[in-house]
Amino acid sequence: MKPENPFLAGLALIAGLLFLSPVLYSVWISFQTADAYYAGELGFTLDNYGRAVGQYNFARYLLNSLIVSGLVTLFGITFATMAAFAFARYSFRGGNLLFGATVATLMIPSHISLIPNYLSLAKVGLLDTYAGLILPAISNGFAAFFLRQYIRGIPKALDEAAYMDGAKPLQVLWRIIVPLSRPAIASMALYIFMTEWNSYIWPLVAVGDQDLYTLQIGLARLYRINPGEGLVDWPLVMAASTITILPVLCGFLLVERHLVRGITMGAVK
Amino acid sequence: MLRKLTPYLFVAPLMISIALFTYIPILASLNLSVREWNFLSPDMPFVGLRNYEQLLSSRELWNSLWVTTLFAVLSVPLRLALALLIASYLVRESVHSRLLRGALFLPSVTSTVSIAVVFSWVFSTDYGMVNAILGTLGLGKVQWLQDPYLALWVLIFVNTWKQMGYDIVIYIAGLQAIPRELYDAASVDGGRRFHVFRRITMPLVMPTTYFLLVISVIEAFQVFTIVNVMTRGGPAGATDMLVNLLYEIGFVLFDIGRGSALAVMLFVLLVALAILKSRIIGRKVHYEA
Secondary structure (H helix, E strand, O other), X not given: OOOOOHHHXXXXXXXXXXXXXXXXXXXXXXXXXXXHHHHOOOOEOOHHHHHHHHOOOHHHHHHXXXXXXXXXXXXXXXXXXXXXXXXXXXXXXXXXXXXXXXXXXXXXXXXXXXXXXXXHHHHOOOOOOHHHHHHHHOOOHXXXXXXXXXXXXXXXXXXXXXXXXXXXXXXXXXXXXXXXXXXXXXXXXXXXXXXXXXXXXXXXXXXXXHHHOOHHHHHHHHHHOOOOOOOOOHHHHHHHHHXXXXXXXXXXXXXXXXXXXXXXXXXXX | OHHXXXXXXXXXXXXXXXXXXXXXXXXHHHHHOOEOOOOOOOOOOEOOOHHHXXXXXXXXHHHHHHHHHHHHHHHXXXXXXXXXXXXXXXXXXXXXXHHHHHHHHHHHHOOXXXXXXXXXXXXXXXXXXXXXXXXXXXXXXXXHHHOHHHHHHHHHHHHHHHHHHHHHHHHHHHHHOOOHHHHHHHHHOOOOHHHHHHHHHHHXXXXXXXXXXXXXXXXXXXXXXXXXXXXXXXXXXXXXXXXXXXXXXXXXXXXXXXXXXXXXXXXXXXXXXXXXXXXHHHHHOOOOO
């Protein structure tokens, strides 16, 4: 890296803050009392967070989001890794066709399955359950495709040595492939988690029971069903919005490099 | 025997969930699109292509198609041009470029609903940030989200603000793949900056541009969250994009047949776009490393 020009660095910092100012300002509003906010005065309070969590159930929504995104990630990455291993290491009858069907899902817009998934989950009584939120989101063709490419780059001699020592396929996958693909698996797990965390249209249609709302649905409802009479209670809404942004933001700051590497690996080979 | 089964066992969980929640639903949509059903009535009679005819002769569909196309045509070039300019500035490694990259990338991983809510406030008439700034400049209040012309531009702005960071990161990776010697040679020849950008950078990041162009167009045709939160398709249908219309028909009116017909039409449109993209990329891009 070149030595830093402090003037440029300062300018960059200001530009970045300006760019993010709407979000930063919304966090600021979330600490204002409603009266002070509408009167244009200052009045610090934590009350909005108290109300969002207590009165408006956001602790529950946070828990729901964690459960749903966590399980979708766990199952999604497991299924994708297993399939990627088979596609990378075995040639089997129908293998190319199945791989083609997996890759083709990248071109298929998800809204086509919205109504049918709603109807079939309604039929088996899984609307308004965690399972109903989770199941349609588990298959991830992109992760399977991406991991298959990555696994193909791992020397096959390593597998063969393990098979010589009497290892079973599952052991080879778990002891050799998975540890060696850790960065790729981590990137994809992160990608699945974030996609699911922010997912909106499916939870919107699949869940009517308030106790199963994810953060996204809870926040959209809170904003749309104005709690203040006619006026939106902006400090309350911004507290809820901050609760929704925060977990992913912290995660992002921890793993920025992984994530950026992951998405660029996917786009530019 | 078991050895032969092994790969099938490994792919089974993924293939079953893809079949159940992606491929069978496509067939189900086709089937539902030629029936009339409101989710409650006991039977769903076959009505042929009536749902399609109704849609194609309705004002909503053409309005929606027009609005969505407008959104895509206006927002995608804007995003890509801005992203390429910023990326070519930020491509050099330094602390301040890393800082800015982080700030610009952040919105693309942040909750879309939160961003839609925050910008609903930014553009709200009475207490919003933009009108407050206009106020201090002595200008009057603008009804951003209530004005049929401005509302679409607000959505384009919000979408650009959110997604541009992703484009920038991809462009930076593309720019870093361009061999330095080319720039060195150009500077020996005394090439001016704009000239170098035009003659070397632009053609060499073409593969990246095509990639981003296609995914952003496909994405633009599926925009829903910001519409649903910020405008509900209004005012007067000015931001009623295709997926929003699908949601309204399918899950507000519960007209399953017409909703499915719309889903099938949108599906055909998007798959055609995706296929077109692979054709174009196959033919026109020579610079792939």
